[in-house]
Amino acid sequence: MEAVETASRSTSRSLRRVGILYDERMCRHHTPDDEPHPENPNRIRAIWNKLQSAGISQRCEVLSAKEAEDKYILSVHGKSHVDLIRNISSQQYNSRRNRIASKLNSIYLNEGSSEAAYLAAGSVIEVAKRVAKGELDSAFAIVRPPGHHAEHDEAMGFCLFNNVAIATNFLLNEKELGINKILIVDWDVHHGNGTQKTFWKDPRVLFFSVHRHEFGSFYPSNDDGDYTMIGEGPGAGYNINVPWENGRCGDADYLAVWDHILIPVAKQFNPDMILISAGFDAAVGDPLGGCCVTPYGYAMLLRKLMDFARGKIVLALEGGYNLASISNSALACMEVLLDEKIVTGSTEAYPFESTWRVIQVVRQELKAFWSVLADEVPTKLISQKAPIPKILISSCDSEAEDVEELLQEVIRPLSTLRVDEDCRVLAESASVSWRSDLSNIDIWYATFGSNMWKPRFLFYIEGGQVDGMQKLCSGSMDKRPPKEILWKIFPHRLFFGRESTRTWGLGGVAFLHPESKNEDIVHMCLYRITLEQFNDVLHQENISSYDMSSPLFDLTSLDCVKEKGSINLEAVKKGWYHNVVYLGMERDIPILTMTCDLSDIENFKSGKVPLHAPSEDYANTLVKGLVEGGQLSEEEAVSYIKEAATKPL
Numbered sequence: 001m002e003a004v005e006t007a008s009r010s011t012s013r014s015l016r017r018v019g020i021l022y023d024e025r026m027c028r029h030h031t032p033d034d035e036p037h038p039e040n041p042n043r044i045r046a047i048w049n050k051l052q053s054a055g056i057s058q059r060c061e062v063l064s065a066k067e068a069e070d071k072y073i074l075s076v077h078g079k080s081h082v083d084l085i086r087n088i089s090s091q092q093y094n095s096r097r098n099r100i101a102s103k104l105n106s107i108y109l110n111e112g113s114s115e116a117a118y119l120a121a122g123s124v125i126e127v128a129k130r131v132a133k134g135e136l137d138s139a140f141a142i143v144r145p146p147g148h149h150a151e152h153d154e155a156m157g158f159c160l161f162n163n164v165a166i167a168t169n170f171l172l173n174e175k176e177l178g179i180n181k182i183l184i185v186d187w188d189v190h191h192g193n194g195t196q197k198t199f200w201k202d203p204r205v206l207f208f209s210v211h212r213h214e215f216g217s218f219y220p221s222n223d224d225g226d227y228t229m230i231g232e233g234p235g236a237g238y239n240i241n242v243p244w245e246n247g248r249c250g251d252a253d254y255l256a257v258w259d260h261i262l263i264p265v266a267k268q269f270n271p272d273m274i275l276i277s278a279g280f281d282a283a284v285g286d287p288l289g290g291c292c293v294t295p296y297g298y299a300m301l302l303r304k305l306m307d308f309a310r311g312k313i314v315l316a317l318e319g320g321y322n323l324a325s326i327s328n329s330a331l332a333c334m335e336v337l338l339d340e341k342i343v344t345g346s347t348e349a350y351p352f353e354s355t356w357r358v359i360q361v362v363r364q365e366l367k368a369f370w371s372v373l374a375d376e377v378p379t380k381l382i383s384q385k386a387p388i389p390k391i392l393i394s395s396c397d398s399e400a401e402d403v404e405e406l407l408q409e410v411i412r413p414l415s416t417l418r419v420d421e422d423c424r425v426l427a428e429s430a431s432v433s434w435r436s437d438l439s440n441i442d443i444w445y446a447t448f449g450s451n452m453w454k455p456r457f458l459f460y461i462e463g464g465q466v467d468g469m470q471k472l473c474s475g476s477m478d479k480r481p482p483k484e485i486l487w488k489i490f491p492h493r494l495f496f497g498r499e500s501t502r503t504w505g506l507g508g509v510a511f512l513h514p515e516s517k518n519e520d521i522v523h524m525c526l527y528r529i530t531l532e533q534f535n536d537v538l539h540q541e542n543i544s545s546y547d548m549s550s551p552l553f554d555l556t557s558l559d560c561v562k563e564k565g566s567i568n569l570e571a572v573k574k575g576w577y578h579n580v581v582y583l584g585m586e587r588d589i590p591i592l593t594m595t596c597d598l599s600d601i602e603n604f605k606s607g608k609v610p611l612h613a614p615s616e617d618y619a620n621t622l623v624k625g626l627v628e629g630g631q632l633s634e635e636e637a638v639s640y641i642k643e644a645a646t647k648p649l
């Protein structure tokens with residue numbers, strides 16, 4: 001049998017040039033008497049310290065801040081506003097500063113505000129310029145004050161200058177940079193009203209914002225963030241708002257919006273560069289946001305954007321008010337920019353019903369501009385939704401703030417993603433050690449079912465949604481493809497049982513008789529993956545609620561299975577593939593498969609559980625696997641499956 005080498009991507013990882021910008025001078029902007037305020041200097045300090053202690057900044061190009069030139073700021077703001085922000089920190093304003101701030105919406109000002117505002121805007125310009133020129137692949141500007149609420153003539157919502165809008169205009173105006181189309185993704189939990197207004201009629205800038213809206217009651221509390229706001233004139237269709245109807249949105253909601261709105265549109269728009277208004281106030285634990293995006297969620301959202309603009313992405317910090325949440329979220333994003341594998345839990349919760357509704361109305365509103373949005377979202381997807389917590393049905397949503405934090409943790413099982421007071425992902429810390437232990441050990445995962453078809457199997461590694469699979473696959477945490485693939489024949493019996501499954505509907509599930517018998521043969525596709533990945537496949541194949549804080553199948557199990565031939569996994573005993581069977585060694589690496597156990601075989605034999613031929617879809621997938629794998633001709637594959645489906649056990 002032939003071994004097929006598959007490409008490995010591991011060598012490029014340290015070669016990515018990632019910029020990171022931090023400057024202590026931006027901490028000099030704070031409340032006049034240092035009264036407590038969510039938008040305080042410790043935010044950027046916490047992020048910076050976290051990235052340093054995690055060894056991230058050491059692997060990046062560290063840049064320091066530069067003040068923006070007025071001419072660039074004036075591309076977004078009016079002269080009077082720029083004059084005000086330039087002078088507000090000077091002594092002449094000492095007696096008036098607080099009064100001026102109090103007339104603005106959610107703004108404080110002090111002696112450090114002017115410099116910080118100029119540095120924040122200049123810093124985003126600086127990193128954006130370097131990424132545009134190709135000196136850096138991507139970058140993160142850890143700036144404050146934030147910017148996305150700041151409008152032409154108005155500071156508001158903790159924002160003085162609109163940093164991202166200023167940098168965007170800079171890129172577009174410097175013609176020799178060759179940046180003609182920019183996608184701005186604003187994932188701050190608040191609507192980016194200032195950015196929206198700046199590019200309202202500008203088709204060179206596609207502004208996308210997902211935010212809590214609650215029909216105009218969430219800050220900034222007007223209709224600007226509604227889905228009907230799509231831009232105007234030549235800019236019509238180039239403004240996309242995704243307004244949440246409720247809080248508590250999490251990874252599943254954001255990923256659904258990415259998959260069904262942002263990513264298809266980004267593909268069609270084909271930006272030259274992406275700027276992210278990267279507020280982390282939709283993060284789980286944020287005191288203002290009331291949403292629950294995990295670090296893993298942010299990493300996924302970012303990773304999905306890396307496929308565009310040749311990876312030219314700039315993140316600029318906006319909001320985010322829980323120091324631990326924003327630090328962990330920023331860390332997860334940096335790992336993506338550095339092309340590290342994502343090490344955290346999987347998301348198994350479904351989007352809210354309201355999320356699907358919002359996705360549908362946004363697509364409806366924008367389909368005239370983006371043909372990729374024209375199709376209906378499949379009903380089988382929409383039917384996968386999270387239940388609304390009972391407590392909220394009886395009380396008004398907005399009055400439920402007190403229970404909200406509790407609900408975030410309790411109602412929607414974010415599978416592994418429990419968070420402690422310090423907002424560390426608990427399951428992560430518990431699982432991280434077994435994961436790193438098992439990530440160095442290779443096994444052959446031998447499959448006889450639909451996983452023989454490689455694209456199908458890859459969903460269990462890379463995550464995503466395969467046709468015919470109703471559920472979003474979380475994939476393995478280690479998304480590296482199998483290192484090798486080979487085929488072998490084993491003396492085991494293949495058969496099909498059960499009437500119906502979630503994935504394939506009516507039809508069989510392929511099983512392998514755990515005991516070998518010389519007259520039987522089964523074709524198996526062997527994927528060389530790590531024991532960590534094997535655990536994630538076991539988990540997904542058995543659709544269990546087991547939280548993976550410890551492995552289903554560890555080194556002790558491996559020793560045990562080698563000795564006994566098979567091992568039953570208690571934690572997933574309700575799944576159909578709870579029995580791991582050892583099939584021998586191949587080049588010193590153990591071969592493992594998963595199937596039912598002998599008591600299941602008895603139930604099949606007695607008719608207690610029916611045998612059943614595979615559905616057409618399912619059989620076709622098996623045939624495709626065998627044919628594309630070069631094992632059998634189509635004709636041979638069809639009769640091989642037919643025999644397995646009809647021969648009595």
Ligand code: Q9C
Binds near residue numbers: 147148157320
């Ligand atoms: N009742 C950013 O996240 N909240 N700004 C005011 C008044 C203001 C948030 C509440 C929230 C501003 C960048």
Ligand code: ZN
Binds near residue numbers: 279318
């Ligand atoms: Zn915000």
